[in-house]
Amino acid sequence: xxxxxxxxxxxxPLMALSLSAAAADAVGRWKTIDSDTGxxxxxxxxxxxxxxxYSGRIVEILHSDRGPNPACxxxxxxxxxxxxxxxxxxxxxxxxxxxxxxxxxILKPDEGKVYKSKMELIEGGAKLEVSGCIAFICKSQTxxxx
Numbered sequence: 001x002x003x004x005x006x007x008x009x010x011x012x013p014l015m016a017l018s019l020s021a022a023a024a025d026a027v028g029r030w031k032t033i034d035s036d037t038g039x040x041x042x043x044x045x046x047x048x049x050x051x052x053x054y055s056g057r058i059v060e061i062l063h064s065d066r067g068p069n070p071a072c073x074x075x076x077x078x079x080x081x082x083x084x085x086x087x088x089x090x091x092x093x094x095x096x097x098x099x100x101x102x103x104x105x106i107l108k109p110d111e112g113k114v115y116k117s118k119m120e121l122i123e124g125g126a127k128l129e130v131s132g133c134i135a136f137i138c139k140s141q142t143x144x145x146x
Contacts, residue, residue: 024099024125026054030143031062039063043146046090054101056090058109066110074112084109093119106132 027048032041043060061084064070072079072087079087093104099121106117115132122129128143 024121026093026099026101026119026121026128029059029146030056030128031146032143033141034063035139035141042084044089044143052094054090054093054095054104055088056093056106057086057088058084059086061085070109072107072109072112075107075109076112077114079107079109080112090117090119093117099125106130108132 025048026046028046030044030046032044033039034041040062041064042058042062044056045059046054046056048054061068061070064084070084071081072084073081075081087107087109089107089109091105091107093101096102096118101119102117104117105114107114115134117133118131120129121127122142126145128145129140130143131138131140133139
């Protein structure tokens with residue numbers, strides 16, 4: 001009986017650690033905030049496939065200067081003229097350790113441009129800093145977990 005109790009006491013901190021690590025993952029819904037205006041723009045849902053690759057799709061548009069259901073008319077790839085709602089904007093992202101993600105791309109639908117991207121969980125996973133870069137010029141946004 002003592003051995004079982006001792007094993008349970010030793011396992012409790014490990015279980016708590018694994019639960020907090022699971023909570024600190026980019027998977028989930030995120031409110032995007034425009035870094036120029038400070039306005040909420042959309043809700044992006046980030047998922048992870050069986051190979052551990054992350055992608056993000058716009059599931060709700062909160063604010064658009066082009067009406068309630070805009071299309072990506074400036075896109076130059078397979079997303080050209082498709083509705084932005086439901087569109088995959090994050091592709092090919094992989095965990096880089098410690099709440100960091102890299103190796104993927106992000107689409108800025110209003111520009112139709114695709115940028116190399118990286119992401120980092122901050123504030124214990126409550127926020128996600130998302131950066132898009134061309135060469136050495138990067139622009140970041142902070143998204144809020146929903």
